[in-house]
Amino acid sequence: MATAAATIDVAGLPDHAIGERAPLWWGVLLMLVIESTMFAMLLATYLYIRSASDAWPPLGTPPPDQLPGLVTTLVLLLSAVPQWAADQYAWHPSPANDTKVRWSLVAATVLAFAVLVPRCFELASLHCGWDSHAYGSIVWTIVGMHTFHVATSAVETAVLTVYLFRRPLDEKHRLDLNVNSLYWYFVTAWWLPAYALVYFGPSLL
Amino acid sequence: MIPAARQPHPPAGLPTYETPAPALEERAALAAHWTTPPGLYGWLTTANHKEVALRYIVSAFAFFLAAGVLAFLMRVQLAWPESHFLGPDLYDQIFTMHGSTMMFLFAVPMMEAMGLYLVPLMIGTRNVALPRLNLYGYYAYLAGGLFLWGAFLLNTGPDVGWFAYVPLSGPQYAPGKRADVWAQLITFTEIAALVGAVELVTTIFKQRAPGMSLDRMPLYVWSMLITAFMIIFAMPAIILASGYLAMDRLVSTHFFNPAEGGDALLYQHLFWFFGHPEVYLIFIPALGMVSSIVATFCRRPVVGYPAMVLSLIATGFMGFGLWVHHMFATGLPQLGESFFTAASMMIAIPSGVQMFCWLATMWTGRPRFATPLLFVCGFVAIFVLGGLTGVMLASVPFDLQAHDTFFVVAHFHYVLIGGAVFPLFGGFYYWFPKMTGRLLSERLGRWNFWLLFVGFNLTFFPMHVLGLHGMPRRVYTYLPETGWGPLNLVATAGALVMTASMLTFLGNALWSRRHGELAGDDPWGADTLEWETSSPPPPYNFVHLPSVRSRLGRWDPGPRPVVTGLSTDKREVLVTTTLDAEPDHRYALPGPSIWPLMLGIATMVTIVVLLFTPWAITLGAVLVFLALLGWFLPKDLPWVPE
Numbered sequence: 001m002a003t004a005a006a007t008i009d010v011a012g013l014p015d016h017a018i019g020e021r022a023p024l025w026w027g028v029l030l031m032l033v034i035e036s037t038m039f040a041m042l043l044a045t046y047l048y049i050r051s052a053s054d055a056w057p058p059l060g061t062p063p064p065d066q067l068p069g070l071v072t073t074l075v076l077l078l079s080a081v082p083q084w085a086a087d088q089y090a091w092h093p094s095p096a097n098d099t100k101v102r103w104s105l106v107a108a109t110v111l112a113f114a115v116l117v118p119r120c121f122e123l124a125s126l127h128c129g130w131d132s133h134a135y136g137s138i139v140w141t142i143v144g145m146h147t148f149h150v151a152t153s154a155v156e157t158a159v160l161t162v163y164l165f166r167r168p169l170d171e172k173h174r175l176d177l178n179v180n181s182l183y184w185y186f187v188t189a190w191w192l193p194a195y196a197l198v199y200f201g202p203s204l205l
Numbered sequence: 206m207i208p209a210a211r212q213p214h215p216p217a218g219l220p221t222y223e224t225p226a227p228a229l230e231e232r233a234a235l236a237a238h239w240t241t242p243p244g245l246y247g248w249l250t251t252a253n254h255k256e257v258a259l260r261y262i263v264s265a266f267a268f269f270l271a272a273g274v275l276a277f278l279m280r281v282q283l284a285w286p287e288s289h290f291l292g293p294d295l296y297d298q299i300f301t302m303h304g305s306t307m308m309f310l311f312a313v314p315m316m317e318a319m320g321l322y323l324v325p326l327m328i329g330t331r332n333v334a335l336p337r338l339n340l341y342g343y344y345a346y347l348a349g350g351l352f353l354w355g356a357f358l359l360n361t362g363p364d365v366g367w368f369a370y371v372p373l374s375g376p377q378y379a380p381g382k383r384a385d386v387w388a389q390l391i392t393f394t395e396i397a398a399l400v401g402a403v404e405l406v407t408t409i410f411k412q413r414a415p416g417m418s419l420d421r422m423p424l425y426v427w428s429m430l431i432t433a434f435m436i437i438f439a440m441p442a443i444i445l446a447s448g449y450l451a452m453d454r455l456v457s458t459h460f461f462n463p464a465e466g467g468d469a470l471l472y473q474h475l476f477w478f479f480g481h482p483e484v485y486l487i488f489i490p491a492l493g494m495v496s497s498i499v500a501t502f503c504r505r506p507v508v509g510y511p512a513m514v515l516s517l518i519a520t521g522f523m524g525f526g527l528w529v530h531h532m533f534a535t536g537l538p539q540l541g542e543s544f545f546t547a548a549s550m551m552i553a554i555p556s557g558v559q560m561f562c563w564l565a566t567m568w569t570g571r572p573r574f575a576t577p578l579l580f581v582c583g584f585v586a587i588f589v590l591g592g593l594t595g596v597m598l599a600s601v602p603f604d605l606q607a608h609d610t611f612f613v614v615a616h617f618h619y620v621l622i623g624g625a626v627f628p629l630f631g632g633f634y635y636w637f638p639k640m641t642g643r644l645l646s647e648r649l650g651r652w653n654f655w656l657l658f659v660g661f662n663l664t665f666f667p668m669h670v671l672g673l674h675g676m677p678r679r680v681y682t683y684l685p686e687t688g689w690g691p692l693n694l695v696a697t698a699g700a701l702v703m704t705a706s707m708l709t710f711l712g713n714a715l716w717s718r719r720h721g722e723l724a725g726d727d728p729w730g731a732d733t734l735e736w737e738t739s740s741p742p743p744p745y746n747f748v749h750l751p752s753v754r755s756r757l758g759r760w761d762p763g764p765r766p767v768v769t770g771l772s773t774d775k776r777e778v779l780v781t782t783t784l785d786a787e788p789d790h791r792y793a794l795p796g797p798s799i800w801p802l803m804l805g806i807a808t809m810v811t812i813v814v815l816l817f818t819p820w821a822i823t824l825g826a827v828l829v830f831l832a833l834l835g836w837f838l839p840k841d842l843p844w845v846p847e
Contacts, residue, residue, distance in 0.1 A: 008415055008752060010779055010788050011770030017790045023334040023411040023780060030403045030437060038441035041478075045445065045460070045471065052468045130458050134466035137449075137458035155830065163838075 016171035018091060018178050028179040032186045035149075039190045042142050046197055049134045050205050057128070057135050063202035064139075065125035071118040073195050076150075079111035080188045083157075087181035090174045098169045101177065105161040108184070112154035119147055142194050149187050156180060228748045234773035239331070239744035241797060250797035252336035252776075253744050254325055257343050259640065261318030264343075265311050268350055272306035273707060275299045277700050280664070284697035286685040296681035297364035298383075302357050304367025305387065308483065309394040310350045312625060313436075316490040317401035319632060320429040322640065324405060326735035326742060327423050329414030329751045331778045332794055334407040337801050337836070342400030344805025349393025352813065356386040363387035366679065368480065369450065371461040371472045376454045382816055385454055389812045391447035395440055396808065402436035405429050412778055413786040414734060415752040415768060420514075423733045423758065424500075424507060427514050428493025431521040432486045438525065439482035446475035456819050470535060477528035485524035487621065489517060491628035492559060495581050498631050499563050501731040502578040503570025509562040510756060516555035516562075523552045533604045542601050549599035553592060560585065576650030580631030583658045584623055591619025594669070609679075612672025618665045630657070630710070637717070638724030642740045645721060649713040656706030663699025667692040732758040750779055800836035807832045 019025055050056050057063055086104035089097040123143065130140035160180055164173065241251040251257060278299055282291045291299065325333055333339050356362055363383045365374040374384040409430050413422070422430075449460040450472065459465035461472050496507050507513060529537060529545040563585070572578060594616040598604050607613060630653070638644045676689050683689050727736035737759060738747050749767035753759075768788075771777050776794040781787055811825030 006764065006766050007749075007769045008766050008788065009770040010768055010791060013770075013779075013788060014790045015772075015777070015792065017780065017792075020783070021780070021789055023407050023792065026407045026410055027335055027338075027403055030406055034399055034403075034437050034441055037438055038444055041442055041445050041475065045449075045475075048471055048474070049460075049466060049468065052471075053466045058466055130452075131456065132459075132465075134459040134462065134468075137452070137460050137467070141449075141452070141458070159834070159837075167839075 016175070018171075018175050022175050022178075024175055025179055025182070028182055032183065035186065036190060039145070039194070042138075042145065043193060043197055046138045046142065046201065047205075049138055050201065053135065056205055057202050058133050061128045061132065061135065064122075064127060064199060066199060068118050068121035068125050069195060069199045072115060072122055073191065075111060075115050075118060076188050076191055079108060079115060080185060082107035082111065083181045083184045087178055090169070090177040093169070093174070101169060102161070102164050105157065105164060105177075109154065109158045109161050112150065112157055112184070115150050116147070116154070119143075119150070123147075139198055142198060146187070146191055146194060153180075153183055153187050157184070231773055232743075232748055235745040235748065236743065238774060238776055238796075241744065246799070247797065249802050250340075250799050252332070252340060252795060252797045254321055254333040254336060254339060255640075255742065255744075255746075257336075257340050258318050258322035261314060261321065261343050261346070264347055264350065265315035265318055268306050268310040269315070270707065270711075271354070272303050272311060273704075275303040275306070277704060279303065280697040280700040282681060283683075283693050285694060286683050286687070286690050288682055291681065293681045294364065297679075298357065298360075298362040300679055301363045301366055301387070302353070305353065305363065305390060306350075307621075308367055308487075309390060310346075310353070312487040312621070313394070313398055313483070314346055314401075315629065316432065316487060316625070317398065317405070317436075319494075319629075319636075320405055320432070320490060321401060323636065323735060324426055324429055325408060325412070326639075326738065326746055327426055327733050328409060328412060328417060329734045329737075329747065329753075330408065330412040331746050331750070332776065333404045334412060334794075335404055337795055337798050338400055339404050340798075341801035341804050342397045342404070344802055345393050345400070345808055346397035348805055348809040348812075349390055349397065352393060352809070353386065353390045356382070361386055363390075368476055369447075370476075371450065371453070371469045374450060375461055376457070379454075385451065385816050388447040388451040388454070389815060391443055392812055393808070395444055395447075398436050399440055402433035402440075405433040406437070409433075410783045411780050413781050414750060415779070415781060415786055415788050416765075417753045417781075417786045419784055419786075421753060421756045421758075423493075424496035424510070424513055424517075425490075425493035425733070427517055428489050428496070431517050432489045435482050435486045435489070435521050435524060439479045439486065442475045443479035446472055446479065449475075451815075455815075470532070470537075473532050473535065474528070477531045478525070481528040481531065482524045484617075484620070485520060488624045489520060491584070491625040491632075492517065494628045494632040494635070495563060495584060497731075497733065498577045498581050498628075498635050499566050499570075501635070501729045502575055502581075503566050503572045504730075505566065505570040506732065506757060506760070507562060508565040508569065509558075512558055513562055516558045519555040520552060523548060523555070527552065530599055530604070533601050534608045539601070546599050546601055550596055553596055556592060560589065575634075576645070576647055576654060577631040577635040579651065579654045580627045580634065583654060584627040584631070587619055587623025587627060587658075587661065591616060591621075591623050595620060607672055609677055610672035611668040611676045611678060614678055615665050615668035615672060618661075618668075622661060622665075627657075630654075633710075633714075635729070636735075637714070638721075638728050639735055639740050639742070641718050641721075642724055643717050643719075643721030644724050644728060645717045646713050649709055649716075653706055653709045653713060656702055656709060660699050660702030660704075660706055663702060664696045665699070667696045667699075671696075732760040734758060798836065800832060803835060804829065804832040 082104040086101050086108060089101045089104065126139055128136035130137050157180060160176060241247045241253050241256060278291060282288050282296060321333060321339065361382050363369065363386050365379055365384050365387060369384060369387045372378055409426060452458040453460055453462065459467040461467045461469050463469065496513065500507050526548040527545060529542065530549045533542055598607060598613065598616060634645050634650055671689055671692050674689065676683065724740045726739055734751050737751050749769060751767055752765050753761070754763055754765055755761045768779055771779060771791060776796055777791050778794055780789050780792045782789050807825065807828035810828060811821050814821035814824060
């Protein structure tokens with residue numbers, strides 16, 4: 001056996017990667033698959049309870065007001081833009097781009113927390129409590145679960161932002177930015193079917 | 206075509222590979238960076254997948270024994286009619302604890318733990334992809350087990366069945382905390398199972414040895430990959446089922462309350478959408494173990510690799526289309542039920558394909574009936590019987606007769622013990638030398654096997670008959686006039702024999718760990734990469750990562766180059782491409798950390814407080830945030846403690 005064939009030398013390979021090449025990216029993606037399955041079943045629960053009920057919403061409960069939910073949705077969609085920008089700039093390291101990453105993150109953090117403001121009005125405009133009836137339980141759970149994810153992701157983005165204003169943007173944190181944006185896309189994307197169901201379900205189903 | 210099939214045992218001249226340089230210096234450097242620090246602190250913070258997995262295996266085995274003791278107590282209670290050994294209240298707790306422990310604290314964790322030990326070795330890497338998360342998963346699991354058994358010892362063990370159906374488990378019919386304990390146990394085991402699944406998929410996708418493209422992966426690795434995906438898609442259903450149940454009980458939501466628009470059957474749908482795949486995610490890893498053992502002890506690769514892999518995948522998919530067969534007695538529309546009958550019968554096809562592949566392997570190979578292969582033979586016999594009663598139960602008219610009788614108890618013990626526990630014990634005998642460096646005693650192994658085989662059939666075969674005679678499940682005693690006494694006594698005698706078998710295994714393991722025959726790197730002449738390193742493996746698994754050039758793995762006669770150039774001054778692993786396993790980049794894994802334990806404690810405190818007040822969520826958010834901050838912030842920041 002020739003010694004030349006006996007080794008695969010990997011010393012020349014890079015010691016970092018971003019996106020789907022990185023194990024961490026797969027870890028986060030799989031977590032999002034878990035969460036997406038859970039959210040799909042939340043929405044299925046809504047439809048299941050609807051199919052078991054006569055009036056929807058139940059008699060005496062008006063359907064939710066449209067305005068707060070619409071504002072939340074628009075702010076949420078807008079917040080995905082700086083997340084996307086931060087991710088894009090992170091892929092192409094340069095001093096100018098690194099500055100853009102930082103300020104995109106500031107915008108992303110502000111908008112992420114801004115989502116929570118119309119969300120508070122939204123909860124009030126559902127016109128029922130989670131303990132009123134099964135309709136109230138599922139609507140509160142859908143909106144509540146989403147709020148929980150917005151809040152945790154907002155805090156995560158904030159921590160990352162603070163960190164990057166104190167430290168240089170190294171390869172490891174480019175990957176962190178990358179998966180942080182991935183998480184936020186997920187938080188934004190799954191709200192759209194949830195929004196459709198919570199706000200248009202009462203008139204359409 | 207298959208040269209390995211003709212090799213004698215032990216095979217003469219397995220291809221050796223040349224290490225490129227004197228490896229002593231590299232060994233020392235690797236050991237310096239990969240060895241877990243000594244002492245309690247090192248023990249609590251280890252990032253070594255083998256140490257974590259061994260702890261997992263030992264813990265899961267302890268829970269297996271504890272739940273087995275409960276089973277034995279039930280058998281004593283049922284040995285004769287009108288017995289008052291256990292009262293009805295304690296009996297309810299005991300059968301619930303037995304089922305919950307076996308399913309949530311033994312079966313799934315044990316299978317994942319075996320995977321977390323073996324998969325990185327089998328795919329030729331140094332550690333799992335996310336080693337600290339892995340440790341946290343174990344702590345969450347351990348906390349859940351201590352939580353459940355602590356509650357049981359305080360007479361607050363759940364008493365509503367391992368499935369905790371509403372309305373029985375709802376706020377109206379289950380006052381007190383027992384049902385809450387069950388619901389929160391699920392939270393712990395969810396976390397642990399999902400963490401393990403993410404670990405396995407990520408590690409398998411990104412850290413395989415160069416050359417190990419997906420179509421060259423060992424069948425065991427395939428089975429763990431499919432299991433992990435099933436966990437990922439099945440577990441969210443029970444997150445919701447137990448979450449809704451906990452909310453109904455704690456904050457008065459009405460998911461399952463028909464008076465306020467809720468629906469009790471919603472619970473059963475969610476539970477069984479998880480519960481049926483659960484059976485398969487216990488059974489599929491066992492199939493992988495069977496494939497490993499059959500190949501090694503028949504001296505040839507398993508027949509029909511593509512058919513085996515496709516059958517595993519088909520089983521994984523179909524496992525999600527069967528859940529309603531647990532609900533045939535709930536009055537669902539008959540057309541829908543017939544769909545699930547068809548699906549339940551259809552899943553016999555991929556299981557049958559695999560069975561025939563193994564039989565063909567044994568037929569065309571040169572089987573050596575060592576203890577691992579004996580357990581595989583036991584698996585074939587018992588699992589086929591369980592599969593046959595499964596096909597019977599898939600038919601609605603028969604199911605309505607047998608529902609909630611001992612026939613069902615017999616059926617699922619044949620499938621679960623036959624389909625998972627027998628292969629698992631085969632796996633213990635097969636991999637014990639890799640884990641400890643010493644072989645288990647063959648002589649005791651044979652006693653272990655035959656006592657288990659005879660004891661198992663003695664215990665569970667009579668239950669088929671008892672069920673057909675109408676004996677219901679989950680009832681603490683029966684009247685002498687029913688005539689069920691003699692067969693129950695036989696079943697209890699069988700339980701005694703099974704107990705003797707387990708004691709034999711325990712004795713064997715304890716004795717062989719110290720005094721067993723030394724195993725060497727590869728006592729069986731096997732084809733997979735875990736046998737390419739020492740037994741037990743060093744903390745870094747391989748001095749030089751191996752590569753493969755075909756499905757034959759180590760049995761391939763051609764030269765297999767080793768990987769050089771990985772850094773030895775940090776915990777560096779090689780990341781390869783997802784499909785073809787071509788070297789892509791190097792990646793430094795984190796080392797030991799105390800924060801997984803801290804996060805585990807934060808989880809535990811949150812869930813215990815959650816038994817009493819919903820404000821635990823707020824408390825938990827703060828605790829978890831602090832733990833995560835400690836986990837992620839770099840340690841050189843001025844305000845971060847060492």
